[in-house]
Amino acid sequence: MHRLKLLLAGTVAAMALSSATAHAERGTDGDLKILFWQAVSTMNPFLSGGTKEVFASSMVIEPLARTDENGKLVAYLATEIPTLENGGLAKDLLSLTWKLKPDVKWSDGTPFTAEDVIFTWKYCTAPDGGCAQKAQYEGVKDVEAIDPHTVKVTFTEPKPYPYSAFVGSQSPIIQAKQFADCVGAKAPGCTAANFGPIGTGAFVVADFKPNDVITFKANPNYRDPAKPAFASVTLKGGGDAASAARAVLETGEYDYAWNTMVEPEVLQTMLAAGKGRLESAFGTNVERINLNWTNPDPALGDKRSTTDAGPHPALKDPAVRRALSLAIDRDIIVEAGYGAAGKATCNIVPAPEAVASTKNDSWCLKQDLEAANKLLDDAGWAKGSDGIRAKDGVKLNFLYSTSTNSVRQATQELVKSMWAEIGVGAELRNASASVFFGGDPASPDTFQKFYADVEMYTNNFDGTDPEKYLAEWLCNQMPGPSNGWQGQNIPRYCNPEYDKMVGTLSKTADPAKRAELAKQLNDMLTEEGAHIPLVHRGDLSAFAVSLDGVRMNSWDSQLWNVADWYRKK
Amino acid sequence: MFTFTLRRLFFAIPTLLVISFVIFALLDLAPNDPTGDLPLTIPPEVREQIRASLGLDQPFFFRYLAWLHQFFINEPLNIIESLTGWQFGDGERMRVLSWATRSPVVDLIVQRLPQTLWVVGLAYLFGILIAIPIGVISAYKQYSVLDQVGTFISMVGYSVPTFFTGVLLVVIFSSYLQWFPSVYDTNLRVTDFSSFVAQVKQMVLPVAVLSLYNASQIARFVRASMLDNLHQDYVRTARAKGVKEKAVLLVHVLRNSLIPVVTVIALGVPTIFSGAIITEQIFRVNGLGQLLITAVQGADIPLVQTLTFIFAVLIVLFNLIADVLYGILDPRIRYD
Numbered sequence: 001m002h003r004l005k006l007l008l009a010g011t012v013a014a015m016a017l018s019s020a021t022a023h024a025e026r027g028t029d030g031d032l033k034i035l036f037w038q039a040v041s042t043m044n045p046f047l048s049g050g051t052k053e054v055f056a057s058s059m060v061i062e063p064l065a066r067t068d069e070n071g072k073l074v075a076y077l078a079t080e081i082p083t084l085e086n087g088g089l090a091k092d093l094l095s096l097t098w099k100l101k102p103d104v105k106w107s108d109g110t111p112f113t114a115e116d117v118i119f120t121w122k123y124c125t126a127p128d129g130g131c132a133q134k135a136q137y138e139g140v141k142d143v144e145a146i147d148p149h150t151v152k153v154t155f156t157e158p159k160p161y162p163y164s165a166f167v168g169s170q171s172p173i174i175q176a177k178q179f180a181d182c183v184g185a186k187a188p189g190c191t192a193a194n195f196g197p198i199g200t201g202a203f204v205v206a207d208f209k210p211n212d213v214i215t216f217k218a219n220p221n222y223r224d225p226a227k228p229a230f231a232s233v234t235l236k237g238g239g240d241a242a243s244a245a246r247a248v249l250e251t252g253e254y255d256y257a258w259n260t261m262v263e264p265e266v267l268q269t270m271l272a273a274g275k276g277r278l279e280s281a282f283g284t285n286v287e288r289i290n291l292n293w294t295n296p297d298p299a300l301g302d303k304r305s306t307t308d309a310g311p312h313p314a315l316k317d318p319a320v321r322r323a324l325s326l327a328i329d330r331d332i333i334v335e336a337g338y339g340a341a342g343k344a345t346c347n348i349v350p351a352p353e354a355v356a357s358t359k360n361d362s363w364c365l366k367q368d369l370e371a372a373n374k375l376l377d378d379a380g381w382a383k384g385s386d387g388i389r390a391k392d393g394v395k396l397n398f399l400y401s402t403s404t405n406s407v408r409q410a411t412q413e414l415v416k417s418m419w420a421e422i423g424v425g426a427e428l429r430n431a432s433a434s435v436f437f438g439g440d441p442a443s444p445d446t447f448q449k450f451y452a453d454v455e456m457y458t459n460n461f462d463g464t465d466p467e468k469y470l471a472e473w474l475c476n477q478m479p480g481p482s483n484g485w486q487g488q489n490i491p492r493y494c495n496p497e498y499d500k501m502v503g504t505l506s507k508t509a510d511p512a513k514r515a516e517l518a519k520q521l522n523d524m525l526t527e528e529g530a531h532i533p534l535v536h537r538g539d540l541s542a543f544a545v546s547l548d549g550v551r552m553n554s555w556d557s558q559l560w561n562v563a564d565w566y567r568k569k
Numbered sequence: 570m571f572t573f574t575l576r577r578l579f580f581a582i583p584t585l586l587v588i589s590f591v592i593f594a595l596l597d598l599a600p601n602d603p604t605g606d607l608p609l610t611i612p613p614e615v616r617e618q619i620r621a622s623l624g625l626d627q628p629f630f631f632r633y634l635a636w637l638h639q640f641f642i643n644e645p646l647n648i649i650e651s652l653t654g655w656q657f658g659d660g661e662r663m664r665v666l667s668w669a670t671r672s673p674v675v676d677l678i679v680q681r682l683p684q685t686l687w688v689v690g691l692a693y694l695f696g697i698l699i700a701i702p703i704g705v706i707s708a709y710k711q712y713s714v715l716d717q718v719g720t721f722i723s724m725v726g727y728s729v730p731t732f733f734t735g736v737l738l739v740v741i742f743s744s745y746l747q748w749f750p751s752v753y754d755t756n757l758r759v760t761d762f763s764s765f766v767a768q769v770k771q772m773v774l775p776v777a778v779l780s781l782y783n784a785s786q787i788a789r790f791v792r793a794s795m796l797d798n799l800h801q802d803y804v805r806t807a808r809a810k811g812v813k814e815k816a817v818l819l820v821h822v823l824r825n826s827l828i829p830v831v832t833v834i835a836l837g838v839p840t841i842f843s844g845a846i847i848t849e850q851i852f853r854v855n856g857l858g859q860l861l862i863t864a865v866q867g868a869d870i871p872l873v874q875t876l877t878f879i880f881a882v883l884i885v886l887f888n889l890i891a892d893v894l895y896g897i898l899d900p901r902i903r904y905d
Contacts, residue, residue, distance in 0.1 A: 039863065041669040049607045130622025132607065134615045188671035195672065209680060210670040211863055212755055212855040236752060238853040243751070250744045251751055434868055437609065438602030439616060445600065459609045486613035
């Protein structure tokens with residue numbers, strides 16, 4: 001404690017003299033100003049699940065391990081990543097043993113121990129708690145302490161990829177002492193704890209105004225005495241993406257603005273002011289057009305868009321599915337709507353590199369209207385007097401829905417005009433995001449109901465392992481009335497061979513073999529036309545030129561290494 | 570007058586109950602979902618559990634009664650407790666909790682009130698102060714250059730939306746000239762002269778945008794009402810009696826003209842509390858307007874319900890105040 005006081009005194013003295021030794025000492029770089037145009041509602045990611053809350057809280061509470069910007073695991077509160085080689089992961093894949101760093105302290109000065117890890121698991125899995133990150137603990141049978149600094153996680157069945165619980169910003173460790181009386185149904189009532197969790201991270205919450213502004217101070221007990229370089233952080237929320245970008249790039253009032261997804265040409269004019277720069281990082285987000293494999297005809301009533309409705313009259317033809325993909329010029333869509341934050345893709349698993357396939361790039365990445373037209377001609381779809389192709393009374397005229405968003409509506413227009421060139425018509429529709437993604441079984445406009453022929457949105461997977469994600473296209477995952485429209489196989493794709501291969505993947509532990517299987521599954525989905533992948537979407541954020549040390553990360557919170565950020569002198 | 574007020578207050582109770590039910594039913598029928606904004610990586614079964622933990626698995630009527638109980642019994646008791654230090658029961662009662670923040674809705678509103686009252690309230694006050702002279706001069710010198718200019722400015726202010734004027738001012742005064750900040754700092758405390766200057770600086774742009782809008786509206790009312798009165802017989806009589814022109818205008822005409830204007834102003838007061846949704850968003854004032862719009866977007870139903878209901882109470886209340894003021898200002902009107 002005495003040493004700490006000395007250290008603090010030193011910090012203050014250093015600030016007074018405005019020492020030129022830059023980032024060598026804690027708290028010498030003043031205030032870091034961050035702008036989130038979606039304001040943060042709570043500092044407890046277990047009660048929210050929203051990206052903004054996960055990111056903001058990652059400055060305060062930390063997991064045992066994180067994924068760095070290259071998609072590699074790095075130990076944070078653990079000493080190392082447990083693997084088969086170092087014996088941390090059991091040979092039967094049924095348990096994982098984490099060794100915790102011995103000298104880590106919570107910001108209130110008490111030691112961080114295995115009890116806190118166990119408590120976090122109990123907190124999130126408690127019944128009636130409504131923990132938003134519960135899926136991270138799926139398959140965890142028990143968490144026990146071998147000694148105060150060793151935690152053993154046991155699984156109900158062999159887990160070839162066990163790094164989900166306690167890994168990444170969605171699964172941080174909270175202090176057992178602080179949240180002891182906040183388990184289960186009592187969780188929402190603990191406002192003070194939810195707004196100001198005690199953490200092991202570089203910063204502590206000094207003041208929290210929900211949906212408005214958060215003030216952080218450097219954590220005096222942070223394990224690296226030289227960090228963080230900033231003495232405080234102000235995280236302001238509200239407004240919209242364009243004005244957030246402006247506050248960094250044009251007026252220079254802020255150092256960092258998260259998620260500045262604005263039309264590329266608007267950003268270009270802001271960058272001309274020379275006050276900031278944009279950085280993008282690519283995770284696993286893919287904007288795709290799902291093709292409905294079942295019949296969405298309104299005349300079918302309750303049966304529409306379920307297997308009972310039978311296959312889609314037009315999209316059941318593989319030639320149509322392939323032609324729709326061939327007709328799209330992905331580069332134009334990227335240029336118009338995404339700029340530096342998008343890349344054309346034909347994969348649903350676009351990253352990490354080890355599992356990203358290139359097999360279909362040859363035919364799919366480039367627009368080929370000739371091939372598309374020929375495909376449809378050969379399949380017997382002939383153009384009518386209105387320019388729309390038809391066969392046996394079935395017209396290639398599709399209802400194309402998506403969520404309300406200016407980039408998506410522009411993309412819809414572009415795709416519609418591209419499809420018009422191969423004699424395919426499209427009727428465009430959009431629904432508000434909170435309805436489209438809301439999953440209300442009573443609403444006809446949700447993406448799960450899929451009361452349309454094709455629909456477009458973005459999805460991704462957490463972490464770097466796609467197993468769980470690829471299992472979404474299993475036959476039994478189709479949404480329908482029997483499961484309250486809750487499945488995730490939105491295209492209603494069903495292929496027993498695919499199901500079998502997912503089963504093999506879930507039993508394979510060797511990383512190279514897993515990657516190979518994941519690629520094959522991904523290729524199968526693209527080749528058969530479960531969907532049309534369009535754009536591999538990156539995260540885009542704006543930084544002031546004076547800010548340094550940022551490593552833009554798409555696999556974890558963008559603020560994952562905020563402890564290393566500093567101001568250029 | 571007193572019995573009239575009492576009677577009106579008494580009738581307000583069933584009105585407000587019906588309003589609260591209608592709001593609740595409308596929000597319940599609206600097809601949005603509090604888990605709609607969550608990342609798609611959160612699986613459906615977890616979403617179902619989140620909804621259950623918010624109480625959404627309960628039947629509609631039960632949820633409505635629970636809200637009534639929390640809002641009309643628990644919250645007032647809580648306010649009395651914190652004001653007086655008394656304790657009713659064990660003090661453990663369910664308050665109206667926001668779904669997004671999981672914190673009491675009333676605390677959120679209290680936190681947002683200062684910046685909304687300062688920015689929107691001040692803009693309303695400035696709007697009135699600017700509007701009355703413009704309206705009076707415009708009417709007195711009808712069709713003069715002054716009137717034309719005044720009419721032009723108020724038409725522009727009225728018809729150009731705040732999302733345009735707001736962004737325009739930001740581009741000119743924040744980006745180009747760099748005179749004023751574009752982001753409002755709600756953490757700023759006025760403790761000395763320099764922080765006072767900072768506070769004034771950050772209020773200039775949003776207050777200017779809203780004042781222009783408010784002034785344009787009220788100036789039109791003042792002008793029309795003045796014109797009505799300027800051609801009345803009593804004005805001619807006053808002039809014939811040799812009353813000075815200044816007294817005719819400012820004592821006789823203005824006072825009579827203000828009667829309808831006061832009603833309009835009183836009825837507009839509740840809009841101060843509902844904030845200025847667009848202007849607050851542009852300048853990140855984060856007051857009640859921004860609170861309401863984020864709650865609507867995130868389907869934070871308890872917060873939307875409570876806020877809209879408080880606005881309904883204010884509207885009913887200020888309608889009554891306008892009626893009472895009318896009676897005081899105009900002796901011809903009697904309610905008894």
